[in-house]
Amino acid sequence: MTTTDQAAKPATAAWIDDEPPAEDPVELAAAYRRGDFLLASPERTILAQGVRATISNDPAGLSGVDLADAVQKRLRELDAPLAAGALPFDRTADAHLVVPERVRIAGPLSAPAEDLDRKLALSGFDVKPVPEQGGYRDTVATAVRELTGGKLRKVVLARALELAFHEEIDDRELGQLLLNLAGPSPRGYTFATPLPCGRALIGASPELLLSRTGRTMTTFPLAGSMPRMADPAADQESAARLAASAKDQGEHRVVIEDVVETLRPFVRKLSVPDEPSIIPTPSVWHLGTRISAELVDPDVTALHLATALYPTPALCGAPRQAAYETITELEPFNRGFYGGAVGWCDVNGDGQFAVAIRCAELAGRWLQLYAGCGIMPDSDPEMELDESTAKFRTLLGAMGLVLES
């Protein structure tokens, strides 16, 4: 890149971190309305409202690189600070990124405990697991057979829980849902992002796909899980079982190897810890490895990196294409934006994307929750079912629901 190009960039450069956020993060979440974008991360809370432009890879059939370039071009044309939104699980499907009319920023979302744990006023609802629990166990068993001796090393299989409410959840309750999600996930990424046709994706992801600030990039892949337990001693035992589990350590290694190989062409000074850490989330323990590096080319944006990385084997599998084909063959639904990414990219290429998990798609009165598990040749179908049930609890807990799921 030439110096002239850099000088030509709008002076919105340092807008995101240099000015102390004057807003109250709880007010931002409470101000959320369907159609808005909200991301509460450990660094800051962003609420983006209104639509100046929508950027999607349809109808141009853009690759990830073209999409990232198209976003930078549009931001410069509009002299706008950022684009925010979601990337779908299927890399060939349309992304949904919005250049908003207004962006409000506050510090990390923290508040007195009672503000982050209020009962929601919800109507009655019907529940349908897709597939039924037995069907999920069978699917896992089928995948285990395919993994044994085949070229597939790992595949992530998800199941869904459809909640059909008798009445639409109103916007105030959605704002409170976001606060309830953020309360127990101070190190996570609580989000609501608009999708086509008035739909939205809402959740609290523990997983950072990618963060870029200047030349520094960070990713924090998670893979390998055990359920959290109400009893503290049993909870610690569950964490210890995870640390000692060969299946989970193997599952984690597949992800780290893939992420490191994908990043190599873009970075130098790659820092990768030798061993994963044990990461707590509200519903499960995870194995996690924080990876950071310096970008070789300052023109590579957060969105370029996010589209290169995703979906990692934490959401798809390895090798990616074979795992993707197994997923489309075995899962009885289209993932849509579950398993994709949610985040923002600014005019200077900085940005942050979380992996779209522990989330649900909201469409009118319907809320479809998703939970998936990394399947390895030594996976036990019953344990994977339990793990997926635990993962549903992130969202169900924030809604105050205890369900047979």
Ligand SMILES: C=C(O[C@H]1C=CC=C(C(=O)O)[C@@H]1O)C(=O)O
């Ligand atoms: C696919 C999901 O989680 C992924 C992220 C962390 C740990 C995972 C696991 O241990 O299976 C999954 O790979 C999900 O929550 O739906």
